[in-house]
Amino acid sequence: MTSQAMPSPAAAGDPLIDSYRRVRTQTEALAETLAVEDMVVQSMPDVSPTKWHLGHTSWFFEFSILAGFADYRVFDPDFEYLHNSYYNSIGPQYPRPRRGLLTRPTVAEVHRYRRHVDEQLIRHLEQGDLDEAGRALVELGMHHEQQHQELLLMDIKHVLFQNPLYPAFRERQRSSSESPAELSWSDFSGGEHRIGADLGGAFIYDNEAPRHRVLLEPYRLANRLISNGEYLDFIRDGGYGEANLWLSDGWALVQAEGWRAPLYWVERDDEWFEFTLAGLEPLDPAAPVSHVSLYEADAYASWAGARLATEAEWEVAAARQAPDGNYLDLDCLRPLPESRPGLRQLYGDAWEWTRSAYQPYPGFRPAPGALGEYNGKFMCNQMVLRGGCCFTPEGHTRATYRNFYYPHQRWIVTGIRLAADGR
Amino acid sequence: MTSQAMPSPAAAGDPLIDSYRRVRTQTEALAETLAVEDMVVQSMPDVSPTKWHLGHTSWFFEFSILAGFADYRVFDPDFEYLHNSYYNSIGPQYPRPRRGLLTRPTVAEVHRYRRHVDEQLIRHLEQGDLDEAGRALVELGMHHEQQHQELLLMDIKHVLFQNPLYPAFRERQRSSSESPAELSWSDFSGGEHRIGADLGGAFIYDNEAPRHRVLLEPYRLANRLISNGEYLDFIRDGGYGEANLWLSDGWALVQAEGWRAPLYWVERDDEWFEFTLAGLEPLDPAAPVSHVSLYEADAYASWAGARLATEAEWEVAAARQAPDGNYLDLDCLRPLPESRPGLRQLYGDAWEWTRSAYQPYPGFRPAPGALGEYNGKFMCNQMVLRGGCCFTPEGHTRATYRNFYYPHQRWIVTGIRLAADGR
């Protein structure tokens, strides 16, 4: 990064600059093993091409911060339209399902765009041009970029999976085939608890606020994520053919799509394989099952005589632990078996579907302006997931973090943790 | 009904028989003004033909009660497949979107089927053949049939609307064009409340149970439903063109479907008309707006600087009132203006969209067997509506009653009540 060529003593100690550089570099590192061809394709409307992620995350800094400086020279005026994701307040957007039709800007041009934004932003930071609100936007932009690091990996996995050659994103870095710990329950008492977080402290997204009271009945959580082997038992017991286990919309989808296993499972000659970022591999029965929809998670729980947790149940349990786990920084790029005793895997490995619809907390108010579109307008039809996954950058998630997806979506690294009513 | 030919002294005083007869007769009365042609058509997959409603409600009694008697002579073995709505436990179902392709059984045959079921069921009731569980199923079947009375009216309204002749279901019975009361707020205190109801008392659906505690923050409810005139202000202010007012999925639908007014509004030469069960009529600005989606209700509330209520907020307020209102039995078949002061229209007129996703109450457990499919499996992707409407039979709804539809659906008689955070 050429910005290293112009260090500013004044800002040398500004930790925001270091963090900014780290996040931006990490994004580019993720694309390093990819061919240019890989970075262009959009395999379904939910997916964005890698080069779009690289551009859009830069655009976020440009429109929300740099564009506010009177002397800012826009890199390319057409980029606003091309890289705006869903901010109607900013302007119209190139249609999302057509992102894979854009061959230009090329990957090299997008990298030039990134350098341009980095230079400008770091210069302003070094010069101390940003007030607190501006610095908060930089921080938001970094968290935003971390989200796109995870999306980039989810998306490229889906892109590579379309290819019958099953190309690898990266050679397998590390592996583990320990047996998972035996499934057991942790009990939690009911009563009044507090969840959520208030704005104004450490960084949170607006959808985590405000912190508020909830009433819980006594409940139990399983000690770890459900494994591939356990999920295979569900399949072999006819789970995908037993209507009574399924939510109505889920059953309709199973029929319409012919689902009979998680998204990346491939059956060949009666043996199951799983597509991973290291290519197609024999299914590891010890590893957590992943890439299941909410419907599959819910049906599995019904089959097992249990249920999914609510997001409040999950948070109350998770708040007692440090948010450590198998994240992107471990470089495994896959959920790992957990053999240790105790309540584990709340963080990392796989996002846990909850039975909670994604709705505003009492007293929630979206921010004014474009940033108000960040979270609030999606509070309908989606379900909350908690805890992060093996593609999530370390430090990005926390106990109060609310992720959300539609119940049918499976290209996320999702997993299943069982819950039950307590006594 | 020929069953009147065989009165049983023993059961003469059985109020269940009277109620049963009343409900069944009311259903048939709804179809009286229809031509046979009207009763065949399915105008969209959500809609069922009138004759299917007539048959399905009879099938419900047949499969859940009569089929349990060893000597029961099935009316027609093919009817089970044709009239099963969504009970996978019972067997496969003729595909819902194809119900309008069935010309047979004819309307006359369906009426014979109804008489057959009535005779058999009343005979068993008169003979005292039903134990408590059986009698509870009769009661469930009656409530089920009342739901279909409402559906029948919603559906036939949609069917008749497809016709450019805009035929009337029935001549206008009664009208009112009083001005609505001025919009004002009722305040409610926060804290711990109880909502829901327990099984084992007066009839409830399983989704209303169990009664449980909720925590509320202070809130306010508007005194009445939003009127057509007020909604017209929203339209004239560009509400359908202002992305920031809308939930993301709602905005996408507005664009895709070209929505610019509630479902049954028709614009001709710059004047608005509304299709009603009495045909096309000039829009009454005093009457409550109806046939809006959750998205439109939510966007209206945002435009008005307010929000929709949660279902708990609604229930706490409604529990203090008797469930009286403009129901089907008043025979208006349309929402009426409300000019009286105070918190009004919680019951009847129009179902009120809440901001609450339809989810299980803590401790909810679906019933075993086919009846377990009644409510639980729909607890995903839908939103709760409260209070009943002008098509709902009197006595069918109550403070704890949870209705649910998808947020995009508009052929229900839905309305808008504003809510806000209290102080």
Place this chain on the structure above:
Amino acid sequence: MTSQAMPSPAAAGDPLIDSYRRVRTQTEALAETLAVEDMVVQSMPDVSPTKWHLGHTSWFFEFSILAGFADYRVFDPDFEYLHNSYYNSIGPQYPRPRRGLLTRPTVAEVHRYRRHVDEQLIRHLEQGDLDEAGRALVELGMHHEQQHQELLLMDIKHVLFQNPLYPAFRERQRSSSESPAELSWSDFSGGEHRIGADLGGAFIYDNEAPRHRVLLEPYRLANRLISNGEYLDFIRDGGYGEANLWLSDGWALVQAEGWRAPLYWVERDDEWFEFTLAGLEPLDPAAPVSHVSLYEADAYASWAGARLATEAEWEVAAARQAPDGNYLDLDCLRPLPESRPGLRQLYGDAWEWTRSAYQPYPGFRPAPGALGEYNGKFMCNQMVLRGGCCFTPEGHTRATYRNFYYPHQRWIVTGIRLAADGR
């Protein structure tokens, strides 16, 4: 018909009146065994409800003849929009795929409409009000109505087939299970021939004109239609799974639709049945195969080492025979086996797919005005069929008659005659 109440001596001998009455009565006779419910349903966009056929054929006389009389009282001004099929010159049309959503006018109203049109038209004929052009339009309207008699039967067969009860249109009238004659070839010499017909003589449609020369190479035609038994051999030989037998678009359709037999064949416990207007019956191997697409006809011919005939080849052969055959008037309502020697079944039984695209003859010119829309604008993407079928009214077809459908359509009574190059 009340017009019988006012006979006009002058016109008593007008054969056009008799023909008109005969055609109109025949249409109504076809609907006699139907329930009102049957007459409302549209089972796919290609199909029209029976009551629409009854109305549209009347509208044709009304718009093209009666509307020209200054004193004509329109029966209902809305009917023009509802009953216009595809005449853009007349005005906009209620969308064809939505015809099945119209419950009004009722069947009874449509019958009143028919009587109104009949009275008015016959009165004008009796009074001698129509000039030659007007009388030609009456004749055209009668041929048009005959086409709709055939369509009505095709359509109602498709409607009844949607019902798992497989209701019968009419009890089986007559049957035959003679073995078909052995398959053999008739040879025809090449050279210059004439096909088509000129306007101005006996009634023809404009697409049959002008009569013109064609050059043919020597060719052969099979003596009869291919039987169900022979087609079953093709199926059992894997014909539906052998890509090389199929036209490319046909093969794509076979895959997409999962075709494995003609439209109305139903397999139950390894036995084949065929849905007919008399309900579901065991497949008759001797009867001609019917309800196949052009793709299936072409694939069968390839499998048999033959090909389909061009329309010119067919016409040159057919012109030597009287147009007699198993038509509607025989009241069989199904193709019959042909056991007699010689070139047979050119007329009646089943329309024969040709390999000729439906295109204008050299020098063809569509009529001016609305009638110009009758045939010309369809001369793209469709294929020519020849000879008529068991649903075609006697006297409607002839050697020069050109029927046309899209190659994928199967709800027509279509059959297969093999052809081959001669020597």
Place this chain on the structure above:
Amino acid sequence: MTSQAMPSPAAAGDPLIDSYRRVRTQTEALAETLAVEDMVVQSMPDVSPTKWHLGHTSWFFEFSILAGFADYRVFDPDFEYLHNSYYNSIGPQYPRPRRGLLTRPTVAEVHRYRRHVDEQLIRHLEQGDLDEAGRALVELGMHHEQQHQELLLMDIKHVLFQNPLYPAFRERQRSSSESPAELSWSDFSGGEHRIGADLGGAFIYDNEAPRHRVLLEPYRLANRLISNGEYLDFIRDGGYGEANLWLSDGWALVQAEGWRAPLYWVERDDEWFEFTLAGLEPLDPAAPVSHVSLYEADAYASWAGARLATEAEWEVAAARQAPDGNYLDLDCLRPLPESRPGLRQLYGDAWEWTRSAYQPYPGFRPAPGALGEYNGKFMCNQMVLRGGCCFTPEGHTRATYRNFYYPHQRWIVTGIRLAADGR
């Protein structure tokens, strides 16, 4: 090409090797100005990515020739599945609409594949290993590759057009804005003519055979292609809104797609622009209109009081001229105005839609085996185009050449020549 490193004296004079090298080099030259990103995208199912064209044309030589040599080392066994276009005889195919999802093989790998095939094929040619049939396959493969040169340009034009930046494929090479010659007619006499060609002489595709007699009535052809300016008159006269000018299927498409101009026309502030391979340019009224569907060509002809020619009419006229014109080798990459008198532009500039459906000539027989799939199975639903266009390699087309596309397709360089009945 490394094969130049091993020249074989024996074959030094073999002109087939030179032609082969020339064709293969020309393909690669077309891709030279493209970014890697451009070569991956598939903008609609009809379009293939550039890198697929590069691979598929090599696969054609590999499967049809090289695979027949016992010692042939397949470059990559997975490539057969990936690069098979539609040859069911060879095996299953990766689904065509998903070609744009394949990021691997990369462009570099495809180039290695090309070099591998070239080395092997040239070695066998140099060694004289190929018999006459084999050499005929090489010739077929070269013609096949020329077709893909044209497709590659059609396809990349469509890909680049999706981008609101309207990137250029190549800077404008040459331009001309001469006025076109005045529109006039050439007369042709009727009677018996011969069209088509016989196999066994100079190279032809099987669909051009056999040469056979046709009967024509006297006819006229316009002297040149219709210009953009003339087509603009049609638009300004309301041509896209006048149903009576259109074939029925065309009119439906105009409504459904909202067509109001040729594919690549873009209106900005009431001025028309045209997207070309040099980017977006002001519309040149003198140049031939291009990128119209058959429906638009037919509607234009109706509006002009004329018609399109049959393929026989076109061929009889064209056979009298040398097949010279504005082809790919002129490097204009756009149709040019024609100002010279006389019958012009029959070859090059733009493919001319005929009114002839693509059907087999009398006596046509597809070749046995995979090559039989080349043309015959497409002889349904498509229309014949004649003459070649500015993307067609010189020497590829001829008077008997039959191109074919679906009537709705517009991404081909198509144009309009008027015809009329003669006297």
